[in-house]
Amino acid sequence: MSAVPVVALHDIVTRFGANLVHDGLSLEIPAGEIVALVGGSGSGKTTLLRHIIGLTRPAGGTVRLFGEGLREGSIHERIARQRRFGVLFQQGALFSALTVGENIAFPLKELGVATAAELRDLVVLKLAMVEMEPEHAALMPAELSGGMIKRAALARALALEPELLLLDEPTAGLDPDRSAAFVRLIRSLHHELGLTVVLVTHDVDTLAALATRIAVLAERRIISFASLEETLKQDHPFIRRFFLGEHGRNALTRQGGNH
């Protein structure tokens, strides 16, 4: 494992009007980890994810990806850096005017490296990776169920062979069965492709089953960045509420066998 963290946030400050969301937040995510970012509603988890993607710019602090500043270098270097990560948005954000297949082929087509036949094979391959059938390529996003949208969006996020996968609420809106299947899917992809995964979630089931490390966002900074066991040992009101509330305890008991 290389020493350079895949994502390095340093001293991030975010302000929405008078509302201070992050105040001196720092976090370093080493390669190969599955990091779950948890925090209460409105604690700025998704905003932090958007900082990492570069959609928003923090009021202060630096974001570094793969050891390079997010906005460093020429336009080509920045684009090349953006192609090293894939994002799964909360609602999937599939292009509604394109079929599933075209959605998955889109980033590759933009890159302009693959021939039509190779593109078709890659689309089927990515669909197979997320356990979808070749026939699904012809469907429109509006014809898909919630779980299928997530999987198709994940296939698109994987299209450019990313090293870093960012997932925003990957299991929100899925029933427990689908959600468990999606978790298994991400875990097997992580294992096969050696990805670094950052996921925002508030589903204890998901993070207990998936995360190798948990970053707890509270009081405008990361108060803990450790494995699940160590996180549970900490005595902080948010951590107690989040993990040791009734639902959290049940979830942890259910996942107990896996750890």
Place this chain on the structure above:
Amino acid sequence: MAERRPGAEPAVRVAADGRVLLSGDWTLRALSAGLPGLRAQLAQLPPVARWDFTAVQRLDSFGAVLLWHAWNRQWPATEGLADAQLRVIDRIAGSSGKLPASRARFGIVDAIVLLGGALLGFRGHALGFVALFGQIFLELAHVLRYPREWPLREVSANIHKVGVKAMPVTALVGFLIGVVLSYLSALQLKIFGADTFIVNILGLGIIRELGPVLVSVLVAGRSGSAMTAQLGVMRVTEEIDALAAMGISRGLRLVLPKVLALTLAMPLLVLWTSAVALLGGWVSAWVELDLSLGFFVQTLPAVVPITNLYIGLAKGAVFGFLIALIACHFGLRVRPNTESLSVNTTASVVTAITMVILADAVFAIATRSIGVPT
């Protein structure tokens, strides 16, 4: 795993014993730079060769697809293939060619299907439009029976949006059209010394024809498109379904206020625009023919029968009704994707303007002997 720099350059060469030696990173990122050269090299390799993977550091699915196609989708003899690499290529082998190429040729059958689709589509639009038309009257009958349910707030908000806020732009366009029309007419009239007839031309032309049609075109582009887009997005975000689930009629709360507001606001907009256009016409006549405002105002009622104003206002009401109804019709047909939204908004504006001009022709025929001084 993640390295600081793109790893070793991917390369391919043929060894002395005929083996093909691959080396470096066969990943999308490493490959994209020198891809055309690599493709050419791969194409020139001997068809039957032994492929040596020993020096390959990383292989992702793009690299595997590239090789698989270079192998004509068949396993060649390989050596030094790591387990993970074998799995990647194996997966390509399993999924390759499963997605058929999309049909590109356009045949006679497609033409017939296209024509049939267009006809059925037109029929669907006609039926939907008539249904919406009927629904509006049912809703109207309903609120006349239950006056407490009048959507007055919505109507008032819509009148403000489509009427009051449209006043500056219709005034500007009306004024300029009045100036241009008057200027061109004045040039001709001067030749015949028939200067005072400018009032007849402007009065009849603007009040009866130009005012209503001009406003309709502007309103169709401005408010019709907005109504379609609004209803369309409400369909995409399931807001219309939410209304239905609450037992609130979309016709009563969404369609009726828009149709009513535009039907009421359009005659007023027509009046306003015609007045400003006449003012523009006078300004031009004053400059060109030295016509006084007093004379203009005095002559206007004498040469343009008041019936023309009524016809203009009636046209405004009918055109407003048509524009709003067409906008709602297309808005409610939007399917939950961006393409459908843009198609329907375009169709809404184009259809509304076409229908307005058709209706204007019908008006012209129906009122051909009314209000024209002989």
